[in-house]
Amino acid sequence: MKPLAECSTAPEAAEAVRRWIAAEVPEPWRAAAERGGPGAVREVRTREEYRAWYPAFARSGLVVPQWPVAYGGLGWAPEPARAAERVLAPYHLPRLNPLGLNLAAPALFQHGTHEQRLRFLPRIAANEEVWCQLFSEPGAGSDLASLATRAEPERRDDGTVVWRITGQKVWTTWAHLADFGVLLARTDPDVPKRKGITYFLIDMRQPGVDVRPLRHLGGEVDFNEVFLDGALVPDSQRVGETGGGWTVARATLSGERQMVSGAGSGGVDRIGGSGTRRLIRLAQERAGQGLPHGWDDVHLRHRLVRLWCEEQIRAWTNARVRAGLRGGHPPGPESSIGKVHGSELNQRIQAVAAQLLGLSGTAWAGDPGEYAASMPPELRGMLRSRANTIEGGTTEVNKNILAERVLGLPKEPDPWEGRPWREVPRG
Numbered sequence: 152m153k154p155l156a157e158c159s160t161a162p163e164a165a166e167a168v169r170r171w172i173a174a175e176v177p178e179p180w181r182a183a184a185e186r187g188g189p190g191a192v193r194e195v196r197t198r199e200e201y202r203a204w205y206p207a208f209a210r211s212g213l214v215v216p217q218w219p220v221a222y223g224g225l226g227w228a229p230e231p232a233r234a235a236e237r238v239l240a241p242y243h244l245p246r247l248n249p250l251g252l253n254l255a256a257p258a259l260f261q262h263g264t265h266e267q268r269l270r271f272l273p274r275i276a277a278n279e280e281v282w283c284q285l286f287s288e289p290g291a292g293s294d295l296a297s298l299a300t301r302a303e304p305e306r307r308d309d310g311t312v313v314w315r316i317t318g319q320k321v322w323t324t325w326a327h328l329a330d331f332g333v334l335l336a337r338t339d340p341d342v343p344k345r346k347g348i349t350y351f352l353i354d355m356r357q358p359g360v361d362v363r364p365l366r367h368l369g370g371e372v373d374f375n376e377v378f379l380d381g382a383l384v385p386d387s388q389r390v391g392e393t394g395g396g397w398t399v400a401r402a403t404l405s406g407e408r409q410m411v412s413g414a415g416s417g418g419v420d421r422i423g424g425s426g427t428r429r430l431i432r433l434a435q436e437r438a439g440q441g442l443p444h445g446w447d448d449v450h451l452r453h454r455l456v457r458l459w460c461e462e463q464i465r466a467w468t469n470a471r472v473r474a475g476l477r478g479g480h481p482p483g484p485e486s487s488i489g490k491v492h493g494s495e496l497n498q499r500i501q502a503v504a505a506q507l508l509g510l511s512g513t514a515w516a517g518d519p520g521e522y523a524a525s526m527p528p529e530l531r532g533m534l535r536s537r538a539n540t541i542e543g544g545t546t547e548v549n550k551n552i553l554a555e556r557v558l559g560l561p562k563e564p565d566p567w568e569g570r571p572w573r574e575v576p577r578g
Contacts, residue, residue: 155212156225158207164231168238170215175207176242188545189243196243199251202278205247209277213239213284214246215256222268223276229474244358251275251282253410257402258350271331271352283329284403285320285353285377290577292322293548296344296397297577300337300379304386312386314338314351316359316379322542326362326375329355334384335396337572342394344572350396350403352388358381369531370523404544408490409472409482411543422539424501424532427459433507440518440555444507451506458500465493484556487549494539494546501536504529 155171158164172181183191208214209223217231218224227235246252256275256435258270274280291298307313316336325330332353338345355362359382364375391399411422431446434455438445446452469489472482505512512530515522540546554560567575 155221156226158225158231161230164216164227165234165238168235171211171213172242173420175211176244177204180242184241184243188241192241201281202247202358205278206235208540213244215252215276218272221429222272232472236451247278248275248281250284251280251331252280252565253257253406254284254403255331255352258333258390261402262350262399266391267388269351279332281325281328283323283326283332283355284407285323285326285332285334285379286400286403287322288319289321291499294543296338296348297398297572297575298335298348299577300336301340302338302349302384304338308496314349314384314389316351316353316382316384318379320377320379321374321451322365323362323375323377323516324373324542325399326355326377327364327372328568331355332377333390335400338393338396340573341571345397347572348400349393350390351384352390353382353384357382363387366539367535369526369534371531383533405482405484405486407543408549409469409484411490411493411539411567422542423535423537424504427455427462427500428505430500431455431459433504437507439445442509444509451503454503455500458496458503461496462500465496468492484552487544487552487557489552490543491546491549491553493574494543497539501533505533533537555575 153163153167156165158167171319180192183195212218212220212223215222215224215233216235217229218228219226236541252275256272259271263271269288271280275282285300286295286298288298288300298318300316300320302313302314302316304314314336316334318336320326320334323332330354334351334353335348336351337347338349341347353360359380361378361380363376363378365376366371366502367374391394433452434444434446434448436445437443438447446450472485472489494566508527508529515525517525544552551563555562
């Protein structure tokens with residue numbers, strides 16, 4: 152019986168994972184998984200209990216099995232890793248710290264130093280340091296390369312260099328929870344906009360970092376705006392060359408698009424709302440209770456089954472993208488395929504979820520100030536899903552990526568191409 156770290160084939164990995172589950176996963180979770188899969192596990196396990204147990208998952212290396220052992224993984228090839236995932240699937244063991252795993256880690260693997268990887272990757276895998284992404288700005292969203300946040304170098308008496316960061320970021324997911332962030336800042340305003348950007352890893356808990364929450368339409372807080380007023384980053388936390396940040400950022404952006412591509416992506420199944428399996432069960436329950444918008448409505452049933460089929464296709468497409476990845480490295484422009492399809496599909500799924508509720512989903516007889524907290528989850532998911540086609544790169548931007556980098560079509564003409572950033576109109 153080989154331990155996890157010594158497995159090299161899919162059968163060995165699957166058997167070792169089964170032994171690990173029997174030894175490390177709490178018995179009530181195992182029983183629930185064997186009885187009813189992930190849905191049953193959610194009923195017997197709280198988020199707090201899962202977070203408290205998560206270090207055991209991290210110590211096993213199974214959180215990131217394809218990463219090298221030194222960085223918190225097992226050094227497995229793709230086939231043993233996929234075999235392990237199949238065994239783990241019924242137990243519903245989601246990866247915490249998804250922005251660290253899918254945004255920071257790809258940039259570190261592709262462009263970071265060995266010292267940077269040793270410092271940050273094991274803590275990312277163990278969820279010991281939570282991450283966010285400081286890219287978008289009020290005047291630089293879809294045109295991210297126009298960003299204006301400045302980073303200016305200062306040399307200390309001991310000869311080391313630190314960068315002083317000044318500017319504003321917005322739509323920063325989980326900044327209020329984060330310990331570190333990946334940051335793009337302008338280090339040279341006198342060269343074309345994509346050549347004067349540098350990529351940094353910034354401590355979010357220091358003076359000079361002011362995080363202010365932005366409340367969603369559904370009442371929750373995920374997004375934030377971040378004001379940077381002289382925050383410091385040591386040069387050892389610069390990733391890639393000074394002025395080479397746009398190239399490094401591509402690794403993060405590809406990882407982000409893959410993360411939010413939906414089922415099978417290795418990130419999150421969906422941002423906002425329930426999947427089609429839950430909606431089918433809800434429609435069947437409504438039919439059994441004699442309520443409208445139930446499974447006996449042939450038109451609704453047809454829409455749900457079509458959406459279910461699309462979810463399966465999306466999962467298979469994402470699985471093919473993941474199959475070509477090496478541990479920790481980002482996908483290429485193909486991740487935009489899943490992003491475009493997944494975001495639009497999730498919006499259609501959540502629209503049907505809201506339809507299932509009928510008028511009862513929007514009627515409210517209590518205090519208007521309490522509505523957000525008492526909102527039906529299907530309606531909250533529909534409201535949250537409206538952002539899907541904007542976050543992680545708009546659908547329009549991702550279609551341009553597919554046109555230019557996959558299909559080889561010519562770029563749209565840019566009259567400011569090659570001009571210094573300082574001369575390019577903004578806003």
